[in-house]
Amino acid sequence: MRPNEKLSDSNKSSVGNRIYLPPEQDEIELSLFGPGYGESVLLHIGANQWIIVDSCIDPTSESPAPLSYLRKINIDPSVAVKQIIATHWHDDHVRGLAVILKECKSAEFVCSVAQTSKEFLTLVSAYGTRPMMESTGINEFYEIIKLQQTRNVIQKSQFIPPKFAIADRCLWQYEINYGEQNIPGAIYALSPSDASVLIAQMGIAKLIPQVGETKRRVPSLLPNHAAVVLLFKIGEDSILLGSDLEETGQAETGWMAIISSGTRPEGKASFFKIPHHGSVTAENPHIWSLMLKPQPISALTPFAAGKVFLPTNDDVDRICNNTDQAFSTGVPKHPKAKSRPKMVEKQIKEMGLKLRPVYCSPGQVRVRGRYINDRINWIVQLLGDAIPLREMYN
Amino acid sequence: MLTDQPIIQGMNIVLLGDFNPKIFQPAWFAAEQLIRVPEAEGADIKIINPEVVIFDLDWLEVQVTRDRCIFTTSQEAYYEVVRDLCIGTFRLLRHTPLRKMGINRDVHFRMKSVDEWHEFGHRLAPKELWNSILKNPGLKSMTIEGVREDGLRGYMRVKVEPSTRIQPGIYFQINDHYETDKSVIGSEDIINILESSWDQSMGKSEVIINSILGWQ
Amino acid sequence: MLILKPKLAQYEEGIGQDPTGDPIKLITDPESLLDPKGILSCFRNVEEESRSENIEENIDRKRTINLGEFSSPVIRLPAISRRSNNMASLQKWQGYVIKVLNEALLVRLIDLTHKGPDEEAEIPIEEISQDDRGLIRPGAIFYWNIGYLDSYNGQRTRISVIRFQRLPAWSKEEIDAAEREAERLQQIIGWK
Numbered sequence: 001m002r003p004n005e006k007l008s009d010s011n012k013s014s015v016g017n018r019i020y021l022p023p024e025q026d027e028i029e030l031s032l033f034g035p036g037y038g039e040s041v042l043l044h045i046g047a048n049q050w051i052i053v054d055s056c057i058d059p060t061s062e063s064p065a066p067l068s069y070l071r072k073i074n075i076d077p078s079v080a081v082k083q084i085i086a087t088h089w090h091d092d093h094v095r096g097l098a099v100i101l102k103e104c105k106s107a108e109f110v111c112s113v114a115q116t117s118k119e120f121l122t123l124v125s126a127y128g129t130r131p132m133m134e135s136t137g138i139n140e141f142y143e144i145i146k147l148q149q150t151r152n153v154i155q156k157s158q159f160i161p162p163k164f165a166i167a168d169r170c171l172w173q174y175e176i177n178y179g180e181q182n183i184p185g186a187i188y189a190l191s192p193s194d195a196s197v198l199i200a201q202m203g204i205a206k207l208i209p210q211v212g213e214t215k216r217r218v219p220s221l222l223p224n225h226a227a228v229v230l231l232f233k234i235g236e237d238s239i240l241l242g243s244d245l246e247e248t249g250q251a252e253t254g255w256m257a258i259i260s261s262g263t264r265p266e267g268k269a270s271f272f273k274i275p276h277h278g279s280v281t282a283e284n285p286h287i288w289s290l291m292l293k294p295q296p297i298s299a300l301t302p303f304a305a306g307k308v309f310l311p312t313n314d315d316v317d318r319i320c321n322n323t324d325q326a327f328s329t330g331v332p333k334h335p336k337a338k339s340r341p342k343m344v345e346k347q348i349k350e351m352g353l354k355l356r357p358v359y360c361s362p363g364q365v366r367v368r369g370r371y372i373n374d375r376i377n378w379i380v381q382l383l384g385d386a387i388p389l390r391e392m393y394n
Numbered sequence: 395m396l397t398d399q400p401i402i403q404g405m406n407i408v409l410l411g412d413f414n415p416k417i418f419q420p421a422w423f424a425a426e427q428l429i430r431v432p433e434a435e436g437a438d439i440k441i442i443n444p445e446v447v448i449f450d451l452d453w454l455e456v457q458v459t460r461d462r463c464i465f466t467t468s469q470e471a472y473y474e475v476v477r478d479l480c481i482g483t484f485r486l487l488r489h490t491p492l493r494k495m496g497i498n499r500d501v502h503f504r505m506k507s508v509d510e511w512h513e514f515g516h517r518l519a520p521k522e523l524w525n526s527i528l529k530n531p532g533l534k535s536m537t538i539e540g541v542r543e544d545g546l547r548g549y550m551r552v553k554v555e556p557s558t559r560i561q562p563g564i565y566f567q568i569n570d571h572y573e574t575d576k577s578v579i580g581s582e583d584i585i586n587i588l589e590s591s592w593d594q595s596m597g598k599s600e601v602i603i604n605s606i607l608g609w610q
Numbered sequence: 611m612l613i614l615k616p617k618l619a620q621y622e623e624g625i626g627q628d629p630t631g632d633p634i635k636l637i638t639d640p641e642s643l644l645d646p647k648g649i650l651s652c653f654r655n656v657e658e659e660s661r662s663e664n665i666e667e668n669i670d671r672k673r674t675i676n677l678g679e680f681s682s683p684v685i686r687l688p689a690i691s692r693r694s695n696n697m698a699s700l701q702k703w704q705g706y707v708i709k710v711l712n713e714a715l716l717v718r719l720i721d722l723t724h725k726g727p728d729e730e731a732e733i734p735i736e737e738i739s740q741d742d743r744g745l746i747r748p749g750a751i752f753y754w755n756i757g758y759l760d761s762y763n764g765q766r767t768r769i770s771v772i773r774f775q776r777l778p779a780w781s782k783e784e785i786d787a788a789e790r791e792a793e794r795l796q797q798i799i800g801w802k
Contacts, residue, residue: 037728059727121792126785130589148799162799208788209780216749217706305708305730338726344701347756347770351737355719355729402696408660428776430741452695469697471755471771474704482777496660571660 019383022048022073026178027368028376030239032273033058033065034301034329034386035362038092041241041273042066043232045185046176050075051083052107053230053241054093055100059362064096067103069364078105083172083187085110085165086144087228087243089120089137090220092303098143105158109144110171112192113164114200114226121145122208127218138218165189165228166197168263176234178371183235188265190229191245195252200226225253229275231265236374238267240291242275246282255284259291268293270376271367274300274326278311278319278389288322297367297378298326300389304334304359313393326389327382330361361385401560402502405473406466407480409584411492415447415458418483428482429454454479477592484581492584493576494548497592499568499599502557503607511562518554518606544594546587547573552602566606568599697769699723699757707750715746719754737772745774 022044023029029044038056042065045051050070058065070077081104086097089111101109114120120141128142151159163171171187192200203225207218224244232239248254258264270293276282278300298319303310309332311319319326335357340348348355363386369378382388419442424434433451440448447458454476455466467476484490505511515533524531535555542548548571557563572591574583702722709716714732721729738746752774759769 116796118789118792118796121795122785122788125791125795126780126788129586145795145799149795152799209785211782211785212779214745214747214750214779215775215777216747217751219749335727338721338724338729341700343758343768344756347768351734351770353731353733355731357726358718358728358730360727400698403698404696410660426778428778430739432741455694468694469759470699470702471697471753471757471769471773474753475773475776478775478777485781486778488783494660498660569660 019381020072022075023368026176027370028234029366029368030271031066031069031364031366032299032301032329033069033364035059035065035360037358037360038095039301039329040065040093042069043239045174045232045234046178048075048080049174049176050077050081051085051187051232052081052100052104053085054087054243055095055097056092057095059360064100065364067096067100077103081107083108083110085171085228085230086112086115086141087230087241088112088224088226089115089141090224090244091137093244094137094140097140098147101144101147106160108160108172109148109162110165110189110228111162112197112200112226112228113166114192114197114204115141116164117201117204119201119205119208123204123218126209130215137220165192167191167193167257168261168265171230178235181371183371185232185234186265188231188233190231190258190261190264191243192226192228193253193257193261195250196225196254196257199253224276227275229258231267231269233265233267234376235371236267237293237371237376238269239271239273240269240287241273242282242287243273244276244282246276246279247284255282255287259284259286270296271378272296272298272323274298274319276310277301277303278315279303280312280315280318283318293375295323295325297380298323298389299329299365300326301329302332302359302361302392304332309359311389311392316389316392320390325380327365327380328387328389328392329363329365330359330385331363331387332392333361335360363387400501401504401563402468402500403470404466404468404500405470405476406464406496406498406500407476407588408496408498409463409480409484409492410461410494411463411490411581411584413458413460413463413490414444415460416442416444417487418447418456418458418463420449420451423479423483426482426486428479473596477588481585481588484585488581489579490581491579492581493574493578495572495584495588497570497572497588497595499566499596499603501566501603502560503564503566504560505562505564508562511556511564514564515556542572544591546591547575550598550602552606554606566603568602570595570598695759695761697755697757697759699755701756703729703754705752705754707746707748707752709748710746717752733772737770739773742772742774745776751775 025047027044028046031042033040033042033056035056035058039054040056041053043051043053052066055064055066057063058068061068067077070080077100084097084101084104084107086094086109101107124138124142124145127138128145148159148162165171167190169189171189173184173186175182175184209215224246225248227243227245229243229245230241232241246254247256250256251260268291272292274282300311300319311328337355337357363382363384365386366381366383367378368381369376420429420434420437420439423429424431429451436451438450440450442449445460447456449456453467453469453472455464457464457466465476465480467473484492505514518536519533521531533556535553537551537553539549539551542550551569551571553567553569555565557565559565572584572587700723703719704722705717705719707715708718708730711732713736714734715738716732717730719729719731735743735746752772755771757769759767761767
């Protein structure tokens with residue numbers, strides 16, 4: 001990856017200038033990977049303890065982006081990664097997750113409680129054994145379940161019972177030594193809400209094939225009611241990862257359920273992973289006013305399918321009105337069309353078709369900082385195709 | 395994709411088991427929506443009989459006897475279609491005992507010259523040993539068998555010969571052979587192997603052929 | 611072919627004796643053989659091989675054979691010329707339908723010929739064979755090949771073949787099996 005550093009105004013010290021050196025023991029680091037299809041977050045909470053949230057494939061190494069990065073900075077994922085969290089089961093968030101789980105032998109696996117239902121496991125059982133169905137999300141979960149099964153039955157010493165995320169559940173509590181202070185930390189799931197779990201399970205049940213139905217690829221469930229929003233509390237500061245959760249307009253589901261929850265952990269975040277590629281469907285103004293500090297560092301991964309590209313110009317304006325420090329892991333460009341034998345190109349042209357390579361703009365937004373005076377002093381680095389969001393359509 | 399363009403190629407799936415040939419009629423395949431209705435109506439039926447069924451479509455040859463079932467195509471566009479047809483057939487006929495399966499490739503390549511053809515044969519089978527006992531020894535056919543690398547029962551056999559359809563040419567036959575436990579009842583095991591091993595099988599065939607061609 | 615049918619009619623229509631217990635005699639010129647693949651291979655019941663052509667050398671073409679002792683009676687038919695078309699793909703994709711538009715399909719294509727990113731395209735519905743259109747729906751899988759077709763009479767044609775995947779519909783047994791497996795997994799991995 002080509003380094004393209006941009007230092008934030010908050011701290012221009014030399015702390016954040018090292019590209020492929022690991023963070024210090026008392027440094028917090030978060031990376032948002034967006035290779036063009038999918039996204040993944042890698043978080044260092046301190047003392048060489050790492051957490052992986054979702055997975056996507058690095059197009060250069062063709063391996064899961066978080067693992068590829070950890071190897072680059074000489075971190076052994078088999079001991080350093082403590083938790084792997086799958087926020088939902090869509091293809092673009094789980095590619096390579098089974099490989100990560102296999103390699104990160106010390107990690108606890110966490111997923112939405114909606115994925116523990118018999119309906120979801122039936123879906124996985126029905127489709128997971130059919131390699132021709134080409135449904136990555138389901139196939140990944142099938143591989144994860146097989147691995148868990150092997151570890152629980154045969155390699156019992158390697159089995160770490162999974163944990164399930166539901167609104168306001170604490171997934172992990174810890175204390176980290178940051179310099180001269182021991183700071184308490186915790187990871188909370190803020191969703192899915194109880195109502196969202198029920199709706200998600202009903203939606204999953206509808207995907208279970210019916211007798212007589214043609215076999216095909218499993219479609220994605222929209223809107224995504226089961227997505228897990230995560231809050232990482234570090235002392236008095238926080239990191240908010242919005243996953244793909246959308247706003248439903250109903251009090252019991254989506255972002256409103258989180259915002260109005262009476263049991264939600266308190267505190268506002270200085271870093272925000274913007275949900276659902278910055279789409280207006282995931283927007284709720286109360287997120288910015290009630291859950292985030294002023295001018296939070298915010299990052300998103302773009303998305304493109306067909307003629308749809310997210311974030312749109314309006315989305316960019318809306319987000320940049322809320323914070324000056326917004327970044328994207330990629331730029332809105334379609335890769336060059338593949339070159340093929342002349343006869344093939346001629347045939348495609350005569351059919352009146354245009355083949356567009358799927359959007360691929362690999363980039364990484366990395367923030368590092370130390371916890372000083374009750375807040376994390378982030379330094380932003382933009383690697384690969386990552387850019388400030390404001391520059392996206394300029 | 396094979397690196398040198400083959401002149402003639404085909405793929406077939408051979409299944410060994412216990413069959414009732416009379417089931418395997420074009421009309422049955424169409425009724426189960428495994429092929430198109432017009433294809434079934436236009437099928438070139440050679441014979442339909444309780445002991446043997448043979449029919450052709452534009453892209454498919456089906457031959458079934460009591461103990462053998464063969465699906466063949468010589469059109470690469472239909473390799474996956476033939477695979478699906480085989481899977482679909484024996485998912486429906488899941489009680490049909492299947493014991494062995496071959497996923498096979500047949501390929502003929504044209505050599506640039508007779509000299510190159512001779513040189514290739516000599517490289518595969520050096521003649522020094524044979525020159526002392528035979529006059530003008532030439533390679534007629536060579537078959538090499540290897541063990542499976544995937545832990546499944548069976549073997550991988552490669553046959554290389556001068557081509558009888560192209561002169562000067564070489565013919566390759568790859569027989570990717572799988573077996574199940576003799577006690578198995580039904581078709582599930584073999585069909586599961588077909589589904590899960592297809593990609594590796596096709597890939598392995600191409601690696602084998604490309605490697606051998608690279609020995610020129 | 612025409613010679614055979616009247617002779618075999620009794621078997622095809624189930625008239626007469628049980629054909630499986632009765633030896634069938636060769637009835638035509640022994641030199642006239644159908645394609646030796648397949649039928650003739652049934653002689654080789656001692657060592658079962660999964661190749662398609664194997665044992666021509668086992669056939670005695672000079673005499674009529676009583677084949678009652680073999681597992682599959684052999685019927686020799688008049689020679690049928692093997693006319694087949696040959697097609698090599700220069701480009702192969704597997705794809706699936708993302709969305710059905712007004713007159714086109716928005717599809718995702720996975721390149722099976724060369725590694726690389728997936729592609730998307732809008733394929734006009736008129737490019738899809740009439741008999742495949744009933745299979746069109748989001749998630750439907752298809753194959754697309756572009757190459758040259760060399761017909762048996764030597765004519766080369768450039769072709770593009772789009773064909774939708776055909777597999778049996780979901781059966782009750784398959785769905786029940788998935789449910790049983792789901793229950794078993796819940797027990798084993800503690801996902802309850």
